[in-house]
Amino acid sequence: MMRIREYSTKLSALLLALATLSAGGSGCKRSAKEDTAGLPRAETLYVAGRQWGEPASFNPLSSNPDWPVNGLNLMYETLLLYNPQTGKMEPLLAESFKQSDESIEVTLNAAARWSDGRPVTGWDVKCSYDLGYKHKSLPMSPVWQYLSEVRLLDNAGNAVADTPNDSPDYPRRIEFVLDKARLNPLVILDALQDTRIVPRHVIEPLLAKANGSVEEFSKLKFDKAPVVTGPYQLKLFSSEKIVMERRPDYWGNQALYAGKLPAPKYVVHPIYKSNDHFSVALQQGRLDMSSTFVPRIWLKHKKGVRSWFDEAPYFQAASVPILSINVKHRPLNDVAIRRAMAFAINYTDIRELAVSGYSEPLKAGLILPFGLESKYYSEEDVKKYGASYDPARAKAVLKEAGYVSTFNEKGELLETRDKTGQRVPTVFIKSPTGWSDWESIVRIAVRGMREVGIDARERFVDASLFWNAMFQGDFDLIMNTPASSPSPSKPWSRFEAIMTTQDFAAEGDKMYKNMGRFNDPKAPGYIPRIDELLATIPTMKDEAQLMQAYRELNVIFMEQQPTLPLVYRPDQFYEFSTRHWSNFATGKNPYLPPQIPGERLGTRMLWSIKAVAQQ
Amino acid sequence: MLNNNPALKHIVGRVGWYLVTFLVAVTINFFLPRLGDANPVDTIMAKVSTGLDTKSARVKEEAYLKEFGLVEVDAQGKVKRDAQGKPVPTPLSSQFVNYMGMSLQGDLGSSILQHPKRVSEIIKTAIPWTIALQLPTIIFGWIIGNVLGALAAYKRGAFDKILYPMALLTSAIPAFCFGILLVYFFGIRLEWFPAVGGYDEGLTPELSGEFLSSAAYYYVLPFLSVFLLVVGGQAIGMRSMCIYELGTDYVKYAKLLGVKESKILFYMFRNAMLPQLTGLALALGTMVGGALIAEIIFSYPGLGMTILTAIQGNDYPVITGCTLLITVTVLIANFSADVMIGLLDPRIKAVQSGGK
Numbered sequence: 001m002m003r004i005r006e007y008s009t010k011l012s013a014l015l016l017a018l019a020t021l022s023a024g025g026s027g028c029k030r031s032a033k034e035d036t037a038g039l040p041r042a043e044t045l046y047v048a049g050r051q052w053g054e055p056a057s058f059n060p061l062s063s064n065p066d067w068p069v070n071g072l073n074l075m076y077e078t079l080l081l082y083n084p085q086t087g088k089m090e091p092l093l094a095e096s097f098k099q100s101d102e103s104i105e106v107t108l109n110a111a112a113r114w115s116d117g118r119p120v121t122g123w124d125v126k127c128s129y130d131l132g133y134k135h136k137s138l139p140m141s142p143v144w145q146y147l148s149e150v151r152l153l154d155n156a157g158n159a160v161a162d163t164p165n166d167s168p169d170y171p172r173r174i175e176f177v178l179d180k181a182r183l184n185p186l187v188i189l190d191a192l193q194d195t196r197i198v199p200r201h202v203i204e205p206l207l208a209k210a211n212g213s214v215e216e217f218s219k220l221k222f223d224k225a226p227v228v229t230g231p232y233q234l235k236l237f238s239s240e241k242i243v244m245e246r247r248p249d250y251w252g253n254q255a256l257y258a259g260k261l262p263a264p265k266y267v268v269h270p271i272y273k274s275n276d277h278f279s280v281a282l283q284q285g286r287l288d289m290s291s292t293f294v295p296r297i298w299l300k301h302k303k304g305v306r307s308w309f310d311e312a313p314y315f316q317a318a319s320v321p322i323l324s325i326n327v328k329h330r331p332l333n334d335v336a337i338r339r340a341m342a343f344a345i346n347y348t349d350i351r352e353l354a355v356s357g358y359s360e361p362l363k364a365g366l367i368l369p370f371g372l373e374s375k376y377y378s379e380e381d382v383k384k385y386g387a388s389y390d391p392a393r394a395k396a397v398l399k400e401a402g403y404v405s406t407f408n409e410k411g412e413l414l415e416t417r418d419k420t421g422q423r424v425p426t427v428f429i430k431s432p433t434g435w436s437d438w439e440s441i442v443r444i445a446v447r448g449m450r451e452v453g454i455d456a457r458e459r460f461v462d463a464s465l466f467w468n469a470m471f472q473g474d475f476d477l478i479m480n481t482p483a484s485s486p487s488p489s490k491p492w493s494r495f496e497a498i499m500t501t502q503d504f505a506a507e508g509d510k511m512y513k514n515m516g517r518f519n520d521p522k523a524p525g526y527i528p529r530i531d532e533l534l535a536t537i538p539t540m541k542d543e544a545q546l547m548q549a550y551r552e553l554n555v556i557f558m559e560q561q562p563t564l565p566l567v568y569r570p571d572q573f574y575e576f577s578t579r580h581w582s583n584f585a586t587g588k589n590p591y592l593p594p595q596i597p598g599e600r601l602g603t604r605m606l607w608s609i610k611a612v613a614q615q
Numbered sequence: 616m617l618n619n620n621p622a623l624k625h626i627v628g629r630v631g632w633y634l635v636t637f638l639v640a641v642t643i644n645f646f647l648p649r650l651g652d653a654n655p656v657d658t659i660m661a662k663v664s665t666g667l668d669t670k671s672a673r674v675k676e677e678a679y680l681k682e683f684g685l686v687e688v689d690a691q692g693k694v695k696r697d698a699q700g701k702p703v704p705t706p707l708s709s710q711f712v713n714y715m716g717m718s719l720q721g722d723l724g725s726s727i728l729q730h731p732k733r734v735s736e737i738i739k740t741a742i743p744w745t746i747a748l749q750l751p752t753i754i755f756g757w758i759i760g761n762v763l764g765a766l767a768a769y770k771r772g773a774f775d776k777i778l779y780p781m782a783l784l785t786s787a788i789p790a791f792c793f794g795i796l797l798v799y800f801f802g803i804r805l806e807w808f809p810a811v812g813g814y815d816e817g818l819t820p821e822l823s824g825e826f827l828s829s830a831a832y833y834y835v836l837p838f839l840s841v842f843l844l845v846v847g848g849q850a851i852g853m854r855s856m857c858i859y860e861l862g863t864d865y866v867k868y869a870k871l872l873g874v875k876e877s878k879i880l881f882y883m884f885r886n887a888m889l890p891q892l893t894g895l896a897l898a899l900g901t902m903v904g905g906a907l908i909a910e911i912i913f914s915y916p917g918l919g920m921t922i923l924t925a926i927q928g929n930d931y932p933v934i935t936g937c938t939l940l941i942t943v944t945v946l947i948a949n950f951s952a953d954v955m956i957g958l959l960d961p962r963i964k965a966v967q968s969g970g971k
Contacts, residue, residue, distance in 0.1 A: 137678035
């Protein structure tokens, strides 16, 4: 016994030393920076919800960079900002913009500077867009389907050559010339508030060093004091957090905020591994803002956790999760089945159970009945053509189309036969396993469909298989949220994402819009009117004409039911804790939209929030 | 020469077997994640394709496939296409040859989902946390569990009556349940310990008193969540082993001879310890796989979550890199256990030397 005790004491001493070493070792690896005292709480804003895994790359040309490059305007800035509250474009790097029938012209703010002191020039802007013309895999490439040229103009309106120099008379006027064959100013506006402007004098030499290869270039991480225009700079990052530090020499402090600095010296995004942790951290005051889903937020009020509204629905909805329907699959090619499905789903259950009641009741069609889009919404059309939860009506639609369903004595669906007496195959609704809110939506939809006599079943698949199936059209019905982020092109882009026939592909080949293969131009029953409307709406200026066109498109949608809209929800959630900071934008004080700092226009909130005095 | 040294012969034989096992494991590790239908590029495309039209999305997808070596490329660096114009996927066999070539040079490649990060870099940042959480819990849990188990078997009475059911309880509670209870009571209700993370958000990992004390404070709950389970499991095993040993002839004989009690206890402990030692080696080997559940419940840094996300997203290089690491440590740990038991256990020694 003695010997064992001696042995174990020695061993434990040794292990304790080892453990300390290994804990310390993890610290040594990361560069110990000058201020080792940590970040003062009163000067630090903790935000979360935009970074889930370990940071890998802050490359501004990456399609999938880490926070805050993915969120916009903390490091790299856009020309303009879109305000989803007012529908207006607001200035950032560009001080103004002009729209004509052929082009959109922006004028850069003369004060705009890179962090190395150089001015932000028209050459930078042209380069940021032209890269997408040359390299189709870059995030700014899609806009080139609608753009014919980016032209630089001097103050007198004469064209300027695309040869950057250090002259103080650099071009500040940039003209985005629309493609005449596909006039679509909405898409250009989307791009102006979505495209990061990158420093040409840094990017071009690096790209040349990579022999012009974007693949080679994408290996650069841009994680060591990159040249930026934004108000914050990357200070450090690890698998647990990303720390941004205020740039006292940010050009916009003088030019846009009358010399005021953003209130927090540091903006930190902690990286947690499960959704619940954001909720816990908010309640403990360790997190100040989050755009994650926090269930039953009203229970967290007493701990100082607030959302956009203090009462139901608590958030401002902006997107519509839907079930895409593969209309090439029997029996989903029959509009009667699609309509019956739309009548069979209990949308109130979905809203209450799957999204904690965080939205207004669903109305038929694809136009939101609240906010800016509501001006195109017609209650009359929705009442006349739209489907709402009505099982009796669903059964009537099925009966009329000649479907006969048999149920057992417990009321469970046995089978359905069509008017020719053939058995209707079971349709499966795909959703990624473990996405619990989507799973519960699908369960509610399946229950409703089976009750009225449609043979539907859940099919939860591995997330990686899910996406492939979605793009290839390998599904009967599948969960997704089309064109979700608020942008100037709403609600057009939502219709477009669901009904466009552009680059139509057979099942098995990938389509990234209209995954349900609706309105095949080569198949009988093609409705050319849909494509006409999708092409002309972006060019319309007259509100009455727009209203007419949107009504027509929405009616076609409701009659054809190519997908099943299920519920409204915010694109990004918006919660904050009142323990350390105050004066956040809210539904009562909507001086900015519900976007957390580091997320588009929400970045401006950094100049308005105030530190709460700590006793 | 080997024939004259049975122990050495035994070791050389084992080494051969371990090499074969290693090669088989590496092959399985390579092929298993790639057998399914899914592709890491699909996961990336899901993230980057919002708002893209179909044509640009296809171009983008091809660029990714090319970058990660999943499609064939011709001499000019262009993607090879079949008759329908679709890119030709790289055959698994040539991917395997590439992988083996790189692995032999110690290059684990770079992650697909965390592009352009190197796999070695990902493992390097995660492994210290994993070892810091796992090594002490396993070692201390093992020692304390075994001592308690042996005492319970030997003392019986009230000590055993209390310890045994408690050990059963802690080892039977699922790890996630126990972790969640700890978070709920001590992290959220009482707020004695932080519920989330590895250290205070305001700090940076470094060798300072402030950081170490913060890390120690954040360490308590995750440590307990694993430690108590290990203690329970070990105590039960050791208790049964000792009860068996107590009934053996040598213990009875020693008692009859009037050998000192502590001496008997020591013999007994040493014999009962052997199977437990194998268990310890195994636990130490699999340790690098990470305490996944503790990591998820406490958002604690470590390798477990890295492996889980890699598997979910089919991030082949990270999966194979991590499984390679696990394979190597499990094999090394087992090998050391083999050798150690060979040296410690007189019975095995006897067999090896031909029953001298």
